[in-house]
Amino acid sequence: MEFVLPFILVLFASFFQGTFGLGMKHIAPLKWEAWWLLHSFVAMIFVPMVWASIVVPDLFDVIAQTDNAALSSAMLYGFLWGIGGILFGVSVEYTGISITYGIVMGLAASMGCVIPLIQIDGAMNQPAFPIILIGVTLLLVGVAITAIAGVQRDKKQTDVDQTGKSIKVGILIAVASGVLSAFLNVGFSNAAPVADIAINQFGAGPRDASLAAWVVVLIGAFAMNGGYALFLLVKNNSWSSYRVSNSGKAYKWAILAGVFWFAALGVYGQGAALMGSLGPVIGWPILLGLALVISNIWAYRGGEWQNAQKPFKILLAGLIVLIIAICILGYANY
Template identity: 75%
Template sequence: MDTYILAIVLIVFASFFQGTFGLGMKHIAPLKWEAWWLVHAFTAMILFPILWALIVIPNLFEIISQTEGNTLFLAAFYGFLWGIGGILFGVSVEKTGISITYGIVMGLAASVGSIIPLFQIEGAFEQPSFPIIMLGVALLLVGVAITAVAGVQRDKLHSNSSTTSKSIKLGVLIAVASGVLSAFLNIGFSNAAPVASVAVTQYGVDAQNASLASWVVVLLGAFAMNGGYALYLFIKNKSWNAYRVPNKRKALGWAILAGIFWFAALGVYGQGAALMGNLGPVVGWPILLGLALIISNIWGYREGEWKNADRPFKVLLGGLTVLIVAICILGYANY
């Protein structure tokens, strides 16, 4: 199989995992949120990434120790910033609803997470694909905005309560901050490239597998934020006995499965991006999030979220069509 086609196939698979893992968050009860999230975050950001990386890179920790400290710190710090964005996402959902928040966050995370790594490439403006990439990212933003509008229209039909204008404005501001910070997950991955480079040049690791070493470093910072926040809630809510509740096995199983799916998305995406070369994080990231948005809406349709909302659903289909066009343009940009 052609290398570039394989890269696209991998990112499509990654998008499936990314668009699906959120189903697990519908099965938090009877656990407290912090109890469910700690298990989920540990599985997604520590256990699964390290186990997968060690299987294909036995010298993982030796490779990391060979990388410059500044590189490691910066990559982990970007992961930490992403963790803040994830927490703000939850706060915004409470104030504005899932549709508005998801649309804003996905759009900003996809565009900022693509453009910053592009500008970090030497001679970015001279890249022949530069205008095509910018067009693809712009269309992606339009597609995400249309899907967000469809979600808002659907929620108005299904909701009997109204949120205050002040709360919505604050929620939108928080969602914007979340979207920008969420982009740092991909920026951290892009800046952790020297870790993968050490694995390839000094230890003979395949470039695809070497990307896993980069994720291990970035996600250490991400877990520091997510795990730390969960522990803070344990202290604040005095919920240390949260794991003693009856009938918790199903919720714990979903926490672990959602964690596996979450990192499966990043791990497979990283392998696809590695095959794309320098522009992998630039082109692959918006494709990943755009397809994930499409897949998550497919799951939502199957779950009945668009029942009795024919007009908003037609708007959604228009937004998904724009997303597909944007993804095709981005795919062509690096061909």
């Protein structure tokens, strides 16, 4: 059970991660910045702090006793991840969702695994090291195949004329977004001192202590996301969007998507904590790989693969490779 429970938790986290994006289909009639400010506050401040405060009663004492350098580092990584999220949206305008999503998911999964791995003393001497590399390599292959399937589907369903220059610019932006998106997990890994204090000085369990680590990382993440949304609200003078009629559904989805978004990270963090020192290394690519599988299941149910039989077969091949990669990564922690 000690081996199975962490992966059950990561599986549940993947469901939340692959599902929360459904809420972004229900932004109207709110302006994007109005919706995003509410969503990011719920996802990055309200839910993490409430959940962590319940399971770690002395949460703010834990944070206060953590070394300032560790806190600053974790928050900085969260802030950098926020920049990656903004760049994701910019890249989509140049290259489309499929290419951007494939590049960002691949880089976020691999870099978010490799960076915490090389930060571990003697990482290359660990028996699991070559197995992890094989798993991550296969994961990248699986993401690339699903991206190709998405590109071919989009060609069948749309007539978008893009210049070579715009695609190159979009790809460069997507690469930057993918690298920065990995820093969310790097921040979680570097927030380990917060969890250690919660465990050793305040008696919290490893699963619960992981939530205290997320609170610190996501303060930095909200500084970027909430700050950018506020900037747009001021720049566009779009505060009146909050008073628009028939916006109840948009409010509901902003909150629900925020709950799902942090549920993914919170449950993932609990599973990673139970995996030991390699938890953030192995759990992160499993989380993103399974989330990609789940998001495509939702896309299929939503009719996004209709009249695209050949691309769908390519997608299935990519998902099979992803599942094999996830099994290999799981074995690496056995």
